[in-house]
Amino acid sequence: MATIAFLGLGNMGYPMAGHLANSGHQLRVFNRTHNKAQRWAEEFPGTACTTPATTTHNADAVILCVGRDADVRELLNDQLLAQLQPGTLLIDHTTTSARLAEELAARCAEQGLRFADVPVSGGQQGAINGQLSLMAGCAAADYDDIVRITAPYTRLIERLGNPGCGQKAKMVNQICVAGLIQALAEGLQFARNAGLDAEQVMKVIGQGAASSWQLQNRHQTMLNGEFDHGFAVDWMRKDLQICLQEALHNGSSLPVTALVDQFYGELQQQGAGKLDTSALLLRLPKSSR
């Protein structure tokens, strides 16, 4: 069993760290807003620390799950990296740019540390159930350790390549999701405006060519106007910016993704940034007829 420092106890990190603690690892956790860390330590076996440095001190592995590039940069600053023991494994579950992962991997390598970007998918529910999909970008030699450590919350893990590749795979995920949800929203809106029982339509089209995880898991809440759950528009926009930036570099054309990104922006302006990504339905007109 290992000593693991876990930084970032948000919707995802909180239950992930919990799984690690429950599986017997020695957990030290840190959260910017300390009372979440305290609550965590009451619920799970492990220690709530008050600074990143004390949390990571002598840890075998340091795991992060925070917000965005800037947040990771702030935590994994030179000072903190300098304190870590040689060979320490850093696993970043944050969805960030690939560039950040590449930079950090290079900086870690210089210090004898091992860095892996391992963004996840599966949502808060997946984190709670320990059923996440993990996309790893890491040195081949580090992969087994990552698999072992992350096992308590992992349903599926793949190593996509060197550092940065985990993030790139996650981008593919988000690109596939954005257009898909808009398409589903257009379909649901149309069903409703056509005077159909949209629920029933989803039942009959839900097995074939139109079917998707989103259709299965979101059509009902969308039709009910429930968007107060799931993956927030604000997060999605952050991720789509990352995708669009990376596409600039790798020469991909993302017309629908770029368009849907703007639609998410309209939702943010309407104050819907905290709602689930399926809130795209809210932008579409209810027929006045």
Next chain:
Amino acid sequence: MATIAFLGLGNMGYPMAGHLANSGHQLRVFNRTHNKAQRWAEEFPGTACTTPATTTHNADAVILCVGRDADVRELLNDQLLAQLQPGTLLIDHTTTSARLAEELAARCAEQGLRFADVPVSGGQQGAINGQLSLMAGCAAADYDDIVRITAPYTRLIERLGNPGCGQKAKMVNQICVAGLIQALAEGLQFARNAGLDAEQVMKVIGQGAASSWQLQNRHQTMLNGEFDHGFAVDWMRKDLQICLQEALHNGSSLPVTALVDQFYGELQQQGAGKLDTSALLLRLPKSSR
């Protein structure tokens, strides 16, 4: 067992009529290009007729599966309708406008006939395996007869409402599909341009929020550049026109659907009209890097 006239032995109609014949119904089939009807009659128990009128003479049910509105209008002309016995059930499996279905239902009612629009989904494979999903628009009183007759090739059937509603449900299906495939194509392109093993990416994202029937069933052929199968771009464009026209009437906004429709038009101009709808990938640039 009933006497059934089946008009249109294309990719879909041929196997559908076959299932009916194999299940014991008395089949009379017609196809514009007669040799397909002859071939059918060699493969299945039933009679190949040379005109719609002889095919439908004294039939209990008349089933169509042809191309588009104009084709249905041509076949179900006043002369033909006038010859049918009162109470005959007409089932149109063609994907058409809802307007056509409404018109035909009205004209049939005047003549004491019963009309149902029952577009299908599931593709040629679904037709061959007798595993189609059927979306019925019909009088409530006619539904049981439709369920019984279509059972040999049906996995799932729902009555969505009166005539026209089957077509409207099929439109929802196509709207959900169009944006979804474009999103998937953008994702696959990105994966490739990012230097990832796209196959592997699909494996890891294929269970969660990005997952879809298209991702599961098409990513491999898309990556292999195989588009010579499935549902043709030309058919899709026909269907999207129907959707966009209906949206004009019911007040829906379909920005992504309208955009993808134009992209399908670009494929048609490139001579890709006969390829599968997943050919959207062909429009997207392979990175020059």
Next chain:
Amino acid sequence: MATIAFLGLGNMGYPMAGHLANSGHQLRVFNRTHNKAQRWAEEFPGTACTTPATTTHNADAVILCVGRDADVRELLNDQLLAQLQPGTLLIDHTTTSARLAEELAARCAEQGLRFADVPVSGGQQGAINGQLSLMAGCAAADYDDIVRITAPYTRLIERLGNPGCGQKAKMVNQICVAGLIQALAEGLQFARNAGLDAEQVMKVIGQGAASSWQLQNRHQTMLNGEFDHGFAVDWMRKDLQICLQEALHNGSSLPVTALVDQFYGELQQQGAGKLDTSALLLRLPKSSR
């Protein structure tokens, strides 16, 4: 001077017929809603008739400016055409499909009549000032007569080709306009959200690469939120449908036009169908910051 029948005294037709009357032609006018024709006859020298047939009886030329395809078809029915003298020139100023113009030209030719589609641009103001641009689709032999007759309200006229070509040129106009206005709306919105004096920005960018008739003539009203004038969203949508249908046939890809058409649809659902096309600005968010 000729005897001219003018059908349709809407925003455009009313002043156009007035110019003809003022220039010395013998005018007989018809309007579906008769009191407009009466009002016209009080303002201009000419006769208000109560039926299309009496209006067009023995006329040298029949001019139309009504709403859409169906309206033209209704007026120029077989009965009416049969009553016209051989050689009568029919000039349709309505914006319609090219298909309609082609059909009518063929039907007229059969009856020894001469048909020309001559859609206009320049707006109500251009009609009032007699400063319209005319796009003629007609037999070469008829062009001189058309030029002569339409002179009182024409600033510029071109013969683009045979019947239908006038409408196609008008479509080019509308395609250029739709994306342009959306771009302008995006720019104005951005200027405002950026905290700039948008008026001043228009002044400085209004001479160069970003400049356009719309920028010059509409930015002020757009910024003032004045949309109660000009060319209505409902008319624009009708026209864009015509463009998109024609593009289907001629193999053009209109991604931005198709997208903006959906945005116009959203305006219609918001009850803004009667507002000027520049109302696209209303769809865009005012920054909450």
Next chain:
Amino acid sequence: MATIAFLGLGNMGYPMAGHLANSGHQLRVFNRTHNKAQRWAEEFPGTACTTPATTTHNADAVILCVGRDADVRELLNDQLLAQLQPGTLLIDHTTTSARLAEELAARCAEQGLRFADVPVSGGQQGAINGQLSLMAGCAAADYDDIVRITAPYTRLIERLGNPGCGQKAKMVNQICVAGLIQALAEGLQFARNAGLDAEQVMKVIGQGAASSWQLQNRHQTMLNGEFDHGFAVDWMRKDLQICLQEALHNGSSLPVTALVDQFYGELQQQGAGKLDTSALLLRLPKSSR
């Protein structure tokens, strides 16, 4: 007359610096690739320097016209700023982010320097003819000096607000341009595919609601397939990224701009990055009919 340091003798800077020299100012010029500076010094009265530091030494004003944010940062580094005399006026004609302008203005203020972002429009032709439009972001107190110094190449100048505001106005310009050109390209393509004489169509629609600088000045070259001039796709993409980033911050929705940006990306992948922005026409299909 003042001593002016001019950094960046590209398509724009070369003639701009020339106008300054011709109008009697004492010019010292620098270009990364020195032979351009030498050529310049042969053509105009002034001195070609070999380093930014020698160029700017004791200058009254320092003017830049280089490529992008990073280039400006590289030139205006702390070392160079520290060498400038208090009160020196820095005028950046580069199109950059507003953020850069704000940062530089703050850093300059700390050093007793005066910074203004003054992006231009009018193209290389405007630079050669001394007929540019200038959008100034500067302290009110500095505006008169800027007007005086830039007069030799300026047709129109406006102060839009404090530093950053010039760049924001230029963004409005680019947003208006991007969608406008795509609309024009769609129209020209349509005209051609419709079998019209596109030149003639432009003539007849070129006065009214569809008219624009781009239509007037680019339709002929677009139809001739001439794109080897003007403002390059690569520059446009740089600018649109700046616009889209700023829109993220100010809450604007730019659906058409975002879409056209992707289309420009497709051109880049086709190797058309150096062509004029009007090359959007190349993406659109020539009808196979």
